[in-house]
Amino acid sequence: MSDTQYCDKVSDFLDLVCGQIKAKEIHSEIRAGLESHLNDVIEQKIKEGVHKEEAMQQAIRQMGDPILLGKQLHKVHKPKMEWGLIGLVAVFLSIGLTATYAISQGQFFSEKIMYTCIGTVLMLFLWFFDYRKFTYFSWYLYMLTLLVMVYTIIIESLRDGKLMLNLGGKIIDFISITPYLFIIALAGIMVSNRWKKQSILEKFIIFILVPVYLYIESDVTFPLLTYFLSFMILLVFSKRSWKEFVCLMTPVVVFFLVFVLGSPYRTYILLHPYDHHLDRNLQSLETIRFAGMWGHGFESPFIKSFFNIQSDMIFTYVIHSFGWFMGIVIFVSSVFFVFRIMGVARMVGDVYGKLIVIGILTVFSAQFFSHILMSIGLVPWTGIPLPFISNYSGVQFIVQLAAIGMILSIYRRKDIIKNN
Known part of the structure; x- marks a missing residue:
């Protein structure tokens, strides 16, 4: 032979x-x-x-x-599917669709269905897609996100007092999805050789000073805080030195103190956080307090008159309609949701995949618990939609489902890709 x-x-x-x-x-x-x-x-x-x-x-x-x-x-x-995570997302989607139909009497329901279908298709596509290919475009994604933020600020299209991206008459809340985009980009950047070669000053300017300036110009607080939190957590789990972490984050703390204490208005808001939206907090809290165990049903007209009930106060509305029982279901599901993603992060050996999962987990945790806590009056009103349930931004909703697709893609390959 x-x-x-x-x-x-x-x-x-x-x-x-x-x-x-x-x-x-x-x-x-x-x-x-x-x-x-x-x-x-x-x-x-x-x-x-x-x-x-x-x-x-x-x-x-x-x-x-x-x-x-x-x-x-x-x-x-054999590729793995995280069925527990899928089941929890399905619970959130079902509650969101039901609430949207009840609030709008079908007015926005068809739109919600459309966004759900688009998001689900994208989620399934990303589940099959090899997430490691995104590493090649990390820098491009980061720079593109910054450029679109600059364009959004220059155009200055407003809706409900929020800065929006205007694409030929199509209004998109781009700023709200930037934390997700930055996470995907930063995860790839932090595991690259280019990151190792950059000085701490370069990193501070590119990854802290520039995005912070753009967030301030966009007049948003929650995406800025979410970005800060995600950046710090990614920095820790990327196994960088504590010296680098301290050198990068110390100026952030100093800047925050100067930024807040340098303005009498912001100082007042910091010291009296509830005064600015006190009526909103009390309105939500009183509505929840008198909902009872089983609620008042969807036919109650009182709650529908609240401003932005379909987004900012969706948790309040669901409790008003279905009672404290449904509020407990959402809260417990949110806790399980967070723990399921934490479980995925622990099982993933690939550093890049782990950073993506941890970053997405940070954003979801901040959104879920900020919305729930502000609804029951434990934190000041932030106007943060409840993931998968609120009917606020179609693009944000699609991106949230895409983020789940990324997590599923990473989980699918956790036994295939060797630890690094």
Whole structure:
């Protein structure tokens, strides 16, 4: 048997094995491993005195039935689905769709259905998509996000007092989705060689000073705080030195103090956080207090007159309609949701994937619990929509489902990609 014939036989054998394994990204690794094992067996048999051609044939026969071997390897490397996370998202979507229909009597329901379908398709696409390919575009995504923020500030399209991105008459709340985009970008940047070569001053200017300035110009607080929090957490879990962390974050604390204490108005808001939206907090708290265990039903007209009930006060509305029981369901589901994502983060060995999961977890946690706590009067009113449930921004809703798709993609490959 010539070397060419041997190569053909080995290639055919490996093709049959890999043909049974659906995770294509692991094919090259499996082929390399099996071929290396075959060569080791051949060398061992030749040392035992077996003729080279016979040793080749015995080695291939020793591997067994390629179809059966392929099926066994498929079970080991079968892509995983985080069904618990999917189930919780489905619960949130069901509550959101029901509440949207009840509030608007179908006016925005068809739009919500459309955004749900688009977001679900994108989520499934990202589940199959290899998230590691985003690393090549991390810097481009970061710079593009900054440029779109600049464009949004220059155009100055306002809706309900918020700065919006105007794309040919289509109004998009771009600023609200920037934390998600920055997280994907920063996760790739922090694991790149370019990050290691940059000085601390460069990092401070590019990743702190510039986005902070743009957030301040956009007159938003929650996305700014979310970005800060996400950046700090990613910095810690990217295994960077504490010296770098302290050098980058100390100016942030100083800037925050100067920014707040340098303005009498902002100082007053800091010292009297509830005064600015006291009526809103009391309105929500009183509505929840008198909802009872089972609520007043969707037919009650009182609650529908509240401003932005479909977004800022959706948790209040659901409790008013379904009672404290449904509020407890949402809160408990939110806690389980956060813990499920934390579980994914713990199981992922790939640093890039882990950073993405942790960053998305930070944003979702901030949104879920800020909305719930402000609704029951424990924190000042921030006007933050409840993820998957509020009917506020179609783009934000789609991005939230896309973020789940990213987490599912990372979880799907957690047993395929080696730790790094």
